[in-house]
Amino acid sequence: MRFRFLIIIPVLFAASLCAAAPQGTPTADEVIKQVVARDAQRQSALEGYAGMRRYTLVNDHMHKRAEMVVRVSGDADGRKHFEIVTESGWKAAHKHVLHKMLESEAETSSPEVRAKTRLCADNYEFEMAGTENVGDRKVYAINVTPKRKEKYLFRGRILVDAEDYAVVRAEGNPAKNPSFWTKSVHFVHTYQKGGDFWFPSTTQSETDARIFGSTDLTIEYFDYKPSGSTTAGGSMQIAQGESRR
DSSP states (O other), X not given: OOOGGGOOOOOOOOOEEXXXXXXXXXXXXXXXXXXXXXXXHHHHHOOOEXXXXXXXXXXXXXXXXXXXXXXXXXXXXXXXXXXXXXXXXXXXXXXXXXXXXXXXXXXXXXXXXXXXXXXXXXXEEEEEEEEEEETTEXXXXXXXXXXXXXXTOEEEEEXXXXXXXXXXXXXXXXSSXXXXXXXXXXXXXXXXXXXXXXXXXXXXXXEEETTTEEEEEEEEEEEEEETTOOSGGXXXXXXXXXXXX
């Protein structure tokens, strides 16, 4: 039995450039237009970025665990490149799950494919659900409905920073079930502000499979910084010990 059913959609939006938000309470569509505009502004301002990730996959039913540390770099046009630094534990999970996740994310990071998966009106319908607070920052809560049943789109909710118009949290399920063997997939993806940019912070997902039971995947992102940056102003370090390489 192969483990393709564990591969979740790479709901990893690009880093966003900070910018002032307009006054008043906008509609959901107005918020998304600002998100798209800030992303375009980021693309013109960011020459690229580099960072590290730690993947941890656990299946308690099978008493299996896999860990992988990856170096990632992003080009000015958004393309991602990955280099595996270390890996340990469940070999089948590395071969059939984690490696394929990297391949899939690299593929969908190309400008041509990214246009079909990005968070915009071409791919989703949006509904304002209200405002909330994340820490000391106000965010807009927006329900997200995909316009097509495709594996790289999702159904759920996003939180958008009301000052910077950056996505700070995305939560939901794939628009299309990735496999017959998969009963359900749920993910939560968060961002954190570092310097003038918002970079990914954590991804947590749970896949419930028909035979193998529940498998949990955690991705921790650390040491993210814009290309050419040598200070901590644009970088991040998360979780205990995550600054080590």
